[in-house]
Amino acid sequence: MAFGLIGRVVGTKPSRLSTAARLIPARWTSTGSEAQSKASSGGGGANLKTFQIYRWNPDNPGKPELQDYKIDLKDCGPMVLDALIKIKNEMDPSLTFRRSCREGICGSCAMNIDGCNGLACLTKIESGSKETTITPLPHMFVIKDLVVDMTNFYNQYKSIEPWLKRKNPASVPGKEILQSKKDRAKLDGMYECILCACCSTSCPSYWWNPESYLGPAALLHANRWISDSRDEYTKERLEAIDDEFKLYRCHTILNCARACPKGLNPGKQITHIKQLQQSG
């Protein structure tokens, strides 16, 4: 895809985007380019889409606003992240957002697109002329534009002690602790979590108690370690989260399963923990 874009930039003049805020690259200065692009934009600039993006700058603090940007979808990749990068490159370099892998594995670009939490690199731009609204993850403190403060989320993940804990050393010292295929299959649906925070920030229960309720992501990881056959501190882990607020704020709203960009089901894992608490 990147190769195709480079080919287009070299071969043709860029189509002028009709918005107030844009950066005119210094390379394309000749009047010949202007005349050519005016001729082409009449027919080529047909597929314009408006993006309304949440902006708030801590250096000039005022009220946060939704700013409009128009993008020609013919000149842009299919995903929302492509549109954001295009806006930042060509129209407004001050737009701030997190991104890294562009393939849905790092979890950096998690944001709220048209009301649903998801990864910008995996969410396709909806075709049609309806405006797309992009806001940061809901009910999180905003650092700038689309970047939110994730420290509380990471601290909650840290608090469940997401590492292997054993009382007895390995049966063959210096070698791996063996695990049957059936036991390894128990971890499927939990190890794939990329800690993007889409699920936790879509949970209304987490919105109302972000400091005391652990949230679906942390509880999914807690279940991952509880269900791991190699871990010997299962009872202690269950007791640690057997709390009115840490676990039982979950009312099976199941927004988390809907929001997860990797298709995981944190609600199911939380139900599993609750069943273990009942029986154990």
Place this chain on the structure above:
Amino acid sequence: MGASKLSGMQKQVLSLYRGFLRAARSKPIEDRKRIEMIVSTEFRHNSKEVDRKNFQYIEYLLRLGTKQLDQLKSPDIVSLSSVKVVASKS
């Protein structure tokens, strides 16, 4: 002589300021003076510049300050320093 009743947010700002001064006390004396100087100029500058009703920005500054204070409290950190950047119009 006493100030009128302080709002919750004002109390948070004051307790953050106190936290910084207490953290400064645990550092060597040369660095302690520098930390106190930087922190007091920052707080005084913000108290003049920032509108009292701009809750979002004040909360943002409080969170930023709390994170910096947690870093400062760690025994590995020795001192603070600040650099003044003047944006040029060229």
